[in-house]
Amino acid sequence: MLAAADTVVGYTTYIDLIRPLVSGKQVISTGMTKEVDRVDAGIAAALAGQVTAVVSSGDAGIYAMAGLILEICQKRQLPLNATGPLDEDQALQIEIVPGIPALAAGAALLGAPLTHDFAVISLSDLLTPWETIENRLAAAAQADFVIVIYNPKSRRRPDNLQRACDIMSGYRRPETPAGIVTGATRDNQVVQVTTLENLSRAEVGMQTIVFVGNSTTTAYDGFMITPRGYAQKYNMDRK
Secondary structure, X not given: OOOOOOEEEEEHHXXXXXXXXXXXXXXXXXXXXXXXXXXXXXXXXXXXXXXXXXXXXXXXXXXXXHHHHHHHHHHOOOOEOOOOOOOOOOOEOOOOOOOOOHHHHHHHHHEEOOOOOXXXXXXXXXXXXXXXXXXXHHHHHHOOOEEEEEOOOOOOOOOHHHHHHHHHOOOOOOOXXXXXXXXXXXXXXXXXXXXXXXXXXXXXXXXXXXXEOOOOOEEEOOEEEOOOOHHHOXXXXXX
């Protein structure tokens, strides 16, 4: 997809990761919190006839740019064709290219923490009120979902992970397995299995994703395992 693009748009950190793949192309990059500017630039390039790729890390539809692109197109009433060739009265053909989200990459590195029902919650309150985040954490913990946490901590919100742990601890045992994955599949990759009791003291950052097990999740030889329920139906002790 990048090879087919004339113009590539993205957050500077993500553009740096793909520099070798976009050599010779027009590259438009911006810093953090400039998402709307990036989408504006991408739409303008596409309307000018450029095949344009707006890049995200992980999957473009999970805490990433696909939703904002479509939302802005909707606000501006730009006609779209998501599935077929362009008609004369249609301006843009949009294709969302699936990727590997951090929750999938991180889960694979930890073993199998997401084999049963799970909820995904971001602790970033830049766009979501903290009260809403608290309510979602409490609801997911009470419902016994495995909880995947994006954006656990930053310099601007150093205490959010501790606050989240305090909420989850009202519904989970202190020894509940918890997984921490930083820089999944990148050169700075770090994987750790700990417990909910110790989670708030772990070293995490903006490239970290956190997994908190449910009431059935176990830790075994460095892996997290959330059973699907086979042991309740089948004899698994056979040798």
